[in-house]
Each structure stands twice: as structure tokens, then as C-alpha cells.
Amino acid sequence: MLATRRNILSLVGATAAVSGGAALYLHGRKLPVAQADASTPASTPVAAPAVVPAIPAPPANAGPNSPFGQRSIGSPTAPVTAHEYFSLTCTHCAEFATVTMPQVKPNLVDTGKLQIIYHDFPLDQVALMAAQVARYLPPDEYYPFIEALFAAQNDWAFQPNEDYHASIYKYAALAGMDQTTFNAALADDKLKAFILQGQQEAEALDHIDATPTFIINGRMYPGAMAYDDFAAAVAKAAAG
Template identity: 40%
Template sequence: MILDRRRFLAGAGLAALAAGLGLPLSFEPARAQSADQVKLMAPAASPLPERAIGSPTAPVTVVEYASMTCSHCAHFHTTTFPELKKKYIDTGKVRFIFREFPFDEVATAAFMLARCMPDDKYYPMVSVLFERQMSFLKTSASDPADKPYQGLLAIARQAGMSQADFEKCLTDKDLAKKVQESALYGNAQLGVNSTPTFFINGKKESGAFPIDWWDKQLEPLLAGK
């Protein structure tokens, strides 16, 4: 099993996960500042079904690469994203695509949990995971060894998932592999090496930007400039 409870509690980390899947252990430094739209939207860019919200015909497409254990990603999703969604996504101006870019085993497990939810519960689960990020992150040596496991399990149970289904989800080797492949493609083909990284109609930007920054990026595109 790729994420059995014993290894999860032992904190085996990305190295063990990658070794089990035959994947690289690190990402190459980013080079490109913009992305080929063909590469950005290619099927290989998203080994799992694409998770998109907003109108498919929106004039602007934003693709985000994030890690569930990234504090900057959590800050963006708990502060800026709700306003961005209300102002641009819900109004049909922006199509938003969220892609997995886990830096460690805990992030991979959190993404797997979100992917095991029904389609209409995916984004709500992503929001909850970012809101409660500190409940499953080990931030000091005094934290219990099983904090990641117990934290994610508590979130899963609140979403209506049994412990058996939770552990079945986290031991799905194919799902773990595809979550990792999303990150590998983003790094190798699109130059992603930090999170959050956004592609705004193909233009690459990295950082947890506030809403006024987004206004300055999006309004000219929406005006056709």
C-alpha cells in the first residue's frame, strides 16, 4: 500500500512515496514565464478529471497549481479566493481550474481525500482543507506523530466519510500516482516549482496575491486590451 496507516504515522514523506511510484524526488527550477496554451490545456496536464468552475466560455482562464501543505496557498484560498470567485468566476468572466502540486506526502494525502469526494463536493472539500490546514500539519517536534492522519480523518468524517473509506482512499496507489503526475507535468512542461502558481490566459505568475492585484490583471483582459 502506498499510504498505509503505519507509514503515514511514521511520516515516511515524499521520498518513500516517490520511491514506491518510481517518480523523481525534486522539481527543476522554473524557467518559462508564460506557457504554451496547448501544453497548459493538454490532457496530460491533468491525469485526473479536470476540476473547473466558472463558464466554459469565459474570456479568461486561470489555472492554479497549489499544495495542500502550502501556507501561502491556504492564505490565498481563505482570504482572496472567495472574493475572486464572487467577482469574476460566478459572473462568467473567469473559468478557474485547480490542479494538484503536492510537495510532500501529507499534501498528496489531502489531495487524494478531495478527489475521493463526489464531484460537487470537491471544491468545498478543498476549501475546508485549506481552512483547517493547521489541524493536519506537523509544525513542531512536540506535535503528535499521528497529527496528519487524525487531522485528515476528522475532516473526512465531518464530510460523511467512514474511517474505512478514508483509509481505502489514502491507499489507492493509482490515485496517488496521478496526483503526483499532475505536479511532475506542471514542473517539467510548464516551469512550476513553487506554490501557488497561476496561469492567467497562459501568463505565469507565482504568489498569493490580494484581490486588487487580480483586478489589475483581469480587468484589461476582460476589456480586450
């Protein structure tokens, strides 16, 4: 099943406010590397030079608890940092979240070996809405919420004739978000522009064109990596 399982909705209108209307994602966008050739391991790293993750500057008055702040898990002093580019409607991102992360978090994150920094890379309007809502939760509730959305992806993201506002709100309410905050999240055009700007910079500067993609201490790994491959990449990064 392709990451573009649902027909991808154009983000041209939302993107216009950021880049003058350049279309980033249309129905014919490039498919994730992990699906392009089954004979090529998804964890095959991209060659040097090292990649420096593109991170958009938040508004001047945005603190760490604002929707514009960094969303991450793990110690900021961990020897290895993994930047994950993901879309909440990407089935391969959901695979990594539900199959690999249950081993990554206790073995690598909770032990102080790894910090994971999350970067929104929405493939469609539904993923963009969900990303905005996720960022309106307190930072310590961000990871549990996106993991819950990935675990229930088929329930809220792919149902025919779905009322996506209602289906996303169902999970936001379980996370403690009220309707007023939910509506404010979806109406926040500055946050929408911030997410899309980060997505555009990641594509233009780091050549991110697949979800999920990981940048582990400057080395790029596209695709939903199995735990052994991911742990090996982290070990390699730790060894220098």
C-alpha cells in the same frame, strides 16, 4: 513563514513508480517566488511565450466524476481560465484561499467571468494524502472541502506529533465521507501516481516550482496574489 514550514518529506519513494525514482522535492527545494525577494511583487508575470498547462491523461475508463476527473469551479465557457497549482500544506496557498478567494469567487467566478481549474502540487506526504482524499469526494464537494482544509490548516497540518490520517479524516467525515471510502482514497496507488505525474509534468513542461502558481489564459503568475492584482490579471486576460 516559508511554504516549507514543516520539514518537507521526500516524495522519492512515491515518485519512483512514475518517473523511475527522480527526486522532485527534498529538504532543499527552491522556495516559492513570493518569498524569495520581498521587493519583487508576487504577481509579476513570467515573460512570454504563453504557457500551456500540462494535464496528465486520466485512465481510459475515468469519467468526470472519478477521482481522476477535472476539479474546477466556474463556467467552462468563461472567457478567462486560471489554472491554480497548489499544495494543501502550503501557507501561501492557504492565504490566497482565505483572503483572496472570498472576493474572487463572488466577483469573478460566480459572475461567469472566470473558471478556475485546480492542479495538485503536493509539497509533502501530508499534502499528497489530503489531495487523494479531496479527489475521492464528489466533484461539487471538492472546492468546499479544500477551502475548509485551508481555513483550518493549522489544526490538521502542523500540529506536533500529529496523527495525520485521523486529523484529515476529521474533515473528510464532516464532508460526508465514511471511513471505508477514506481508507480507499489513501490506498489508491493509481490516484497517487496520477497526482505525482501531473506534478512532474507541470515542473518539467511549465517550470512550475512555487505554490501557489497561476496560469491565467497562458500567462504565469507565481505567488499568493492580492485580490486587486488577481482581478487585474483576469481583466488583462479578458481583454486579450
